[in-house]
Amino acid sequence: MGTRTEIAALDPNADLARADSLAREIFADIANKWALLIIEFLGQRTMRFGELRDEIGGISHKMLTQNLRMLEHNGLVERTVHPTIPPRVEYTLTEAGDALRAAVDGMCGWTQKFLPSPRSMRCSRGFM
Amino acid sequence: MGTRTEIAALDPNADLARADSLAREIFADIANKWALLIIEFLGQRTMRFGELRDEIGGISHKMLTQNLRMLEHNGLVERTVHPTIPPRVEYTLTEAGDALRAAVDGMCGWTQKFLPSPRSMRCSRGFM
């Protein structure tokens, strides 16, 4: 990453100067459309893998799995396996995940006001 | 994107059924780390191209140009050229852009509470 000398200048605490590195990594993780969409949809209710896939629409099996794993790893989503046959796996937002969803809702709400299109995303209620 | 027949099936109103398509495109545009970071940093103040580049840190010349163009195209950022030598180009958030920044701030605030790291991103005040 490039130099950011102004930071050291602004912040007397050198430790804090580059503290954002980890935050940025996670930020980069969740700052992609699938992750945000997943969080948004899971905010409605707990869902099974297949439900989530159908609701979101257009996401591949692979991407869904991958993003869910990442979100789980970052503590935003909880995964519950019911060892039945066929298997039943449910996903739900953790407290942290739900807090993030609230923030994401802000972005969705924003689209309703400012999107230069006749219609905007509908979030939290409806399918989006 | 793949077919999304399930939506038409779920929603009785065919018009609304696919209304999200444009919104999703724009959502997909801004749901990437560079766009969000740019919006966040521009929220602090109007900046020149180079300033923005330095402040954000780690963004390539190309990505910054590309994202700024996209944001301008979507009406979130305004570009002002001062035809001096050397050229001076300033970027500032539009009203819509600032509204989005407010939403993004929510995400930043979230990191302070829930990030599983000792430190979180600092936004809107400070550098992030």
Place this chain on the structure above:
DNA sequence: CGGTATCCACCATGATACTG
């Protein structure tokens, strides 16, 4: 200084197939 164009490596993504 800011913008554009070109080249290229790499990774993210989708499709497919197989397992439990």
Place this chain on the structure above:
DNA sequence: CAGTATCATGGTGGATACCG
């Protein structure tokens, strides 16, 4: 139904060079 693995490929993004 849910997950994993593999493969091909198209796009993303970095580096570089040159223009105004």
